[in-house]
Amino acid sequence: MADFLINSVGLPPWLAWTVVAGVAAVLILNVIAGGALVFIWAERKIAARIQDRLGPTRTGGRFGWLQSLADGIKLLAKEDLMPEGADGLLFRIAPYVSFCASFAAFIALPFAFDFVGQRLNVGVFFVVAVLGLEVFGVILAGYASASKWSLFGAMREAAQVVSYEVPLGMCVVVPVMLAGTMDLVTIAEKQAGWFTNWYLFHDPFTFVVFWVYVTCAVASVNRAPFDLAEAESELVAGFHTEYSGLRWSFFFMAEYGSMFLVSALAAVLFLGGWNGPVPVAALLGLSEGTGDTAHYFVRLIGCGNLLLKATLGVLVMMWIRWTLPRLRIDQVMTVCLKYCTPIAAVMFAGAMLWQLFLPGGLVPGLSRPAGEIREGWLPGPGGAARGPVGQAAKKTVAQVQP
Amino acid sequence: MSGMLGAGVAIAGPAFAAADGVSVAHYLVVGAILFTAGIVCMAVKRNALGVLMGIELVLNGANVNFIAFASPYLRGQGAVSLGIDGQVIALFVILLAAAEAAVALAITLNFYNNHSTVDVDRADDLKG
Amino acid sequence: MTGCLMLAAVNFHTLLFYLFAILACGFAVGVVVADNVVRMALYLVLSLGATAGLFFLAGAEFIGAMQLMIYVGGTLVLLVFGVMLTAQAPFVTIKTSPGDRVLAGIVAASLLALLLQAAFSVEAWRRPGLGEVAQPAATPIGVALVGIRVDEPPAGAPPGVRSGYLLPFEIVSVHLLVVLVGAAYLARAKRRRTQRAIEVAASVQSLVEPVVEVPRQARGSASALATGGTR
Numbered sequence: 111m112a113d114f115l116i117n118s119v120g121l122p123p124w125l126a127w128t129v130v131a132g133v134a135a136v137l138i139l140n141v142i143a144g145g146a147l148v149f150i151w152a153e154r155k156i157a158a159r160i161q162d163r164l165g166p167t168r169t170g171g172r173f174g175w176l177q178s179l180a181d182g183i184k185l186l187a188k189e190d191l192m193p194e195g196a197d198g199l200l201f202r203i204a205p206y207v208s209f210c211a212s213f214a215a216f217i218a219l220p221f222a223f224d225f226v227g228q229r230l231n232v233g234v235f236f237v238v239a240v241l242g243l244e245v246f247g248v249i250l251a252g253y254a255s256a257s258k259w260s261l262f263g264a265m266r267e268a269a270q271v272v273s274y275e276v277p278l279g280m281c282v283v284v285p286v287m288l289a290g291t292m293d294l295v296t297i298a299e300k301q302a303g304w305f306t307n308w309y310l311f312h313d314p315f316t317f318v319v320f321w322v323y324v325t326c327a328v329a330s331v332n333r334a335p336f337d338l339a340e341a342e343s344e345l346v347a348g349f350h351t352e353y354s355g356l357r358w359s360f361f362f363m364a365e366y367g368s369m370f371l372v373s374a375l376a377a378v379l380f381l382g383g384w385n386g387p388v389p390v391a392a393l394l395g396l397s398e399g400t401g402d403t404a405h406y407f408v409r410l411i412g413c414g415n416l417l418l419k420a421t422l423g424v425l426v427m428m429w430i431r432w433t434l435p436r437l438r439i440d441q442v443m444t445v446c447l448k449y450c451t452p453i454a455a456v457m458f459a460g461a462m463l464w465q466l467f468l469p470g471g472l473v474p475g476l477s478r479p480a481g482e483i484r485e486g487w488l489p490g491p492g493g494a495a496r497g498p499v500g501q502a503a504k505k506t507v508a509q510v511q512p
Numbered sequence: 513m514s515g516m517l518g519a520g521v522a523i524a525g526p527a528f529a530a531a532d533g534v535s536v537a538h539y540l541v542v543g544a545i546l547f548t549a550g551i552v553c554m555a556v557k558r559n560a561l562g563v564l565m566g567i568e569l570v571l572n573g574a575n576v577n578f579i580a581f582a583s584p585y586l587r588g589q590g591a592v593s594l595g596i597d598g599q600v601i602a603l604f605v606i607l608l609a610a611a612e613a614a615v616a617l618a619i620t621l622n623f624y625n626n627h628s629t630v631d632v633d634r635a636d637d638l639k640g
Numbered sequence: 641m642t643g644c645l646m647l648a649a650v651n652f653h654t655l656l657f658y659l660f661a662i663l664a665c666g667f668a669v670g671v672v673v674a675d676n677v678v679r680m681a682l683y684l685v686l687s688l689g690a691t692a693g694l695f696f697l698a699g700a701e702f703i704g705a706m707q708l709m710i711y712v713g714g715t716l717v718l719l720v721f722g723v724m725l726t727a728q729a730p731f732v733t734i735k736t737s738p739g740d741r742v743l744a745g746i747v748a749a750s751l752l753a754l755l756l757q758a759a760f761s762v763e764a765w766r767r768p769g770l771g772e773v774a775q776p777a778a779t780p781i782g783v784a785l786v787g788i789r790v791d792e793p794p795a796g797a798p799p800g801v802r803s804g805y806l807l808p809f810e811i812v813s814v815h816l817l818v819v820l821v822g823a824a825y826l827a828r829a830k831r832r833r834t835q836r837a838i839e840v841a842a843s844v845q846s847l848v849e850p851v852v853e854v855p856r857q858a859r860g861s862a863s864a865l866a867t868g869g870t871r
Contacts (some may be wrong), residue, residue, distance in 0.1 A: 572687075
C-alpha cells in the first residue's frame with residue numbers, strides 16, 4: 111500500500127508511511143471500539159435471556175441495538191469525579207494505560223494472511239507480553255483511588271494476572287512448538303486446509319491444552335468466574351469503584367478489547383486462524399497468493415472467518431459469565447497453580463512426544479505433518495531445514511572431538 | 513532516505529555529532545544515561561524499593577549496550593558486532609534480574625514485617 | 641500490506657529512535673527525581689517499556705518481547721506489588737537530604753561524562769549503521785541455548801570456536817529454581833513460626849496456664865491482603 115501511494119499517487123515516502131500506519135491504527139481502533147459497542151449490547155441481551163428477561167428493547171427498534179450507543183453518550187455527558195485523597199496524575203492516566211496495552215497487543219495480530227499491522231517474528235510472544243501490561247492500569251487505578259475497595263481489587267488482579275501468565279504461556283507454547291515458529295501468520299498458515307489440520311484436532315494433548323488455554327484466557331482478562339478484581343458482592347466494583355464517565359468506559363473498552371484479543375489468539379493458535387473448516391478457496395482453485403482481485407476477496411473472507419471465530423469466543427465467555435458463580439480468591443489460585451499449570455506442563459510434554467513419534471498423526475494423510483522449521487534464516491525452503499542445523503551440529507561435534 | 517533523516521533529526525531535537533542515521537554510539541549514550549540514573553537512584557533513595565528500582569535501571573542500561581553491539585542493523589562500516597551472543601547475554605541479564613528482584617522483594621517484605629519500615633537507613637541493627 | 645514497516649522504512653528509524661530514547665532517558669531521570677515511590681514505579685515501567693521499543697528498533701525482537709514479558713510484565717508487577725504492600729503514608733515519600741542530592745549530582749555528572757567519553761571514543765561506533773535487515777533472531781537464539789550455533793558469524797569477527805549456551809542455560813534454570821524456593825521460604829518463614837509458636841503457646845497454656853506472650857502477627861502481611869475480604 112505504501113508503494114502504491116508513493117508510486118501512483120505521488121506522495122513523499124514519509125507521508126505515505128505515516129498514512130499507512132494511520133490507516134492500520136484507525137482500523138484496529140475501530141475493531142476495538144466498534145467491537146465494544148456490539149459486545150456490550152450482546153452481553154446485555156445474553157445476560158437477559160439467560161436470566162429469562164428481555165434485556166434492552168426500546169432504544170433503536172425492537173432489539174434495542176442502539177442501547178450501547180445511548181450508554182456511550184450518557185457516559186460522555188457524565189461528570190468526571192475524582193476522590194479527594196486520590197493521586198491526581200495516576201488516577202487520570204490509569205484507564206489510558208490499560209487501554210493502550212490492550213490496543214498495542216492488536217498490532218501483531220493477523221486478521222488474514224496479509225491483514226496484520228506489523229508482522230513480527232515473535233508475534234505470539236509479543237501479544238501475550240503486551241496483554242500482560244494491562245494489569246498496570248488496574249494496579250495504578252486501585253492505588254490512586256485512595257479507596258480500600260479499589261486497592262483490594264488491584265492487589266487481587268495483580269496476583270491473579272501474574273499467576274495466570276504461567277499456564278497461559280505454557281498453553282501458547284504448544285502450537286508454537288508444532289508450527290516451529292512464533293510468527294502468528296505462519297502458525298495460522300500452517301493450519302490451512304480441512305478443519306482436521308487445526309491444531310485443536312492435531313492430537314489429544316492439544317485438544318486438552320485448548321481448554322486449559324480457554325480457562326487461563328478467561329482468568330487473565332478478568333472475566334467471571336475469575337473477576338475477583340471487581341467482585342461486586344464484596345468490593346463494590348473493585349478497582350474501578352471510584353471511576354465514572356469516560357475514564358470508566360475506557361476500562362471497559364480495554365476489557366472488551368482484551369476479550370476479543372484472547373479469543374482471536376485462540377482462533378489463530380488452535381482454530382485455524384482465517385482458514386475456514388472447509389477449504390472453499392482451495393477447492394475453487396483460488397489460492398492466497400498476492401495480486402488478483404480474487405485473492406483479495408479470499409483474504410476478505412478469511413478476515414471474516416477470523417472475526418467470526420473471535421466473536422464466537424467472546425460470546426462463549428459471556429455465556430460462562432452468566433452461568434457460573436464467582437470463585438473465591440484462594441480457589442482462583444488453586445485452579446491456576448494446582449490444576450492449570452501441571453496439566454499444561456504434562457500436555458506440553460505429551461504433545462512433544464506425539465510430535466516426535468507420530469508426526470503424521472494417527473491416520474496417515476488426514477492431517478499435515480507439522481513442525482518443519484521455515485524461517486528466513488534458512489537458505490532453502492522448509493525441506494532443507496535439517497541442513498544447516500545438522501551441519502552446525504556436526505561442526506560442533508568435530509570441534510569438540512580434538 | 514537522507515531527506516527524511518534530516519527531517520527526523522530536526523523534529524527530534526538533540527542532534528548528536530554524527531547524526532546521519534543511528535549508530536551504536538547513540539545507543540551507548542542511552543545506556544549511559546540509564547546506567548547513571550540507576551546509580552544515583554541506588555545512592556540517594558532511602559526507600560528499599562527505590563534502591564531496587566535503581567538496580568533495575570542499571571541492569572537495563574547494560575542491556576541496551578549489549579543489544580546495540582549485537583545488532584547487525586546498527587553495525588557501521590568495519591565494525592564488529594556481537595551477533596546472537598549479545599542478545600543471549602541480554603536474555604540472561606533479564607532472567608537474572610527477575611530472580612534478583614524476587615529475592616530482594618522477599619527480603620524487603622521481611623524487613624518491613626520485622627521493623628515496620630522500608631527505610632534502608634533504619635536497617636542498622638548490626639551496627640557495633 | 642504494511643509488511644515489515646519497522647525495518648523497511650529506514651527513514652522512520654531515526655525518528656522512532658529519538659522518540660524512544662527520549663522517553664527512556666526522561667523517565668529514568670524521572671525515577672531519580674520523584675519522591676513518591678508509586679510515581680517512581682510508574683516512571684520505571686514507562687522507561688523500561690521505551691527501552692523495549694529500542695530493542696525492537698535494533699532488530700532484537702525476541703529480546704524486546706522478552707523485556708516486555710519478563711521485565712515489565714513480571715518483575716515490575718512484582719515490584720509494584722511490593723510498593724503497594726509497604727505503601728503506608730509515612731513511607732510513600734521518604735525525602736533525601738539535600739547534601740546527599742548534591743553529592744549524588746556531582747558523582748552522576750562525572751560518571752556520565754566518563755561514560756559519554758567512552759561511548760564516543762571508538763570511531764567505528766560512531767559510523768551510522770549500514771541498515772542491514774536483521775535476521776529473525778528467535779530461532780537462532782533458541783538453538784544457541786541448547787548448544788548449537790546456526791547463525792552466521794558476524795562479518796569481521798575473528799575466527800574461532802563459537803560456543804553454544806547450554807551450560808549457562810542450565811545454570812540459570814537451576815538458579816531460578818533456587819530463587820523460587822528461597823523466595824517462597826523467605827515469604828513463608830514468618831507465618832510458619834508464628835503458627836508453631838501459637839500451638840506451643842496453646843499447649844503450654846493448657847498445662848500450667850502461665851501468661852504466655854503470643855508472638856505478634858505479621859503486620860500487613862501479604863496473606864492478609866491476598867485473601868482479604870473473603871474471610
